[in-house]
Amino acid sequence: MKILIPSNEKSMDSSVCQSFGRAPYFLIYDTNSKEDIYIDNSATASLGGAGIKAAQTVVDNNVYAVLTPRCGENAASVLKTANIKIFKTKNSSIKDNIIAFNEDKLSLLSEIHAGFHNHGDK
């Protein structure tokens, strides 16, 4: 199955990005083939609704789950509608989180934050 992780760089050795919506890249990892591909997150420069646009990218890539430290309510709403699961990452290492996911040790993200809408733009 395919899982998606917001990443700071295009490498398995890089770290999980703290922001889902404005992460520079998304790692799409296939747990069967162990293949890792990286896509640019076109939502990084959004005026607003970055989470929604990022979630659209997730939906369009047909992944089973997203592994992320945090997720805003709009993005979560899109992912929920698309039946995509959201797991909470344990630390910043991409490799550790993939191992934990494979061993069923990650829990579903329960806290959905209200988003950081309109910051600096009233």
Added chain:
Amino acid sequence: MKIAVLSGKGGTGKTLVSVNLAAAANHANYLDCDVEEPNGHLFFKPVDIQSEDISIKIPVVDKMLCNGCRKCVDFCKFNALTYIYDRLVVFESMCHSCGGCVLLCKEDALTEKTKNIGVVQRGVSENVNVATGILNTGEASGIPIIKNLLNYSNENDKYTFIDSPPGSACTTMESIKDADYCILVAEPTIFGVHNLSMVYELVNLFGKPHGVILNKCLDEKNPAEEFCIENNIKILGKIPFEDELGKLNSNALIAVRENEKYYSLFSNLLKIVSKEVTK
């Protein structure tokens, strides 16, 4: 004449200045465009209030007609539309009501519905027509409310005072767009200078004639005054930092209606401003 009163941050004295200038005029309109937290009405306590609901247009999808082309999704700069597998979903809170998605849809799958975002209340307080814009909490933009407020101003009245939102963002721009003159209210601190420079830049960008009222003045060094002198900005007048004015204000009283001294201070300011506007 339309006179907008603005400042780079809240609490500088926009409402104090615009309320008291309006009250000092024989007849005036006071438009509270600080729609996220309008407070001019607390001073004016207007009567005979008439309310008008303000609404915006939000897209609605007809799922039967949508062919999934995603032109609307790609177009929306605010990402208010998503396409999830086989259906288009609208995020109403993200929509800025530009109407672009509806125009683009060749299948006529998008139409518009109205959504209430707030209210404009109009009333009278002695010599002043008071209009207050109130945006519902959580709404993205107060611009439609400000547009409604500005449409109202009666051309027959000599003075219209626009109490602008703080800062220099979209809502402030909207509120000064049609103004004949801008009054910048400034505090005598370094931070005050920073805020003043923001709105100073804005009024220059808009090519608006402007002047500064120095508020909360003490008998000491005033960085905002120095900024005005350095940049050759007209100083319209000074309002002293004193207990008497502070107490009237914190009791939601209009200083010019309570105290002869403040009546003459603001009448004088009004004369100076009028002269500047007609210059």
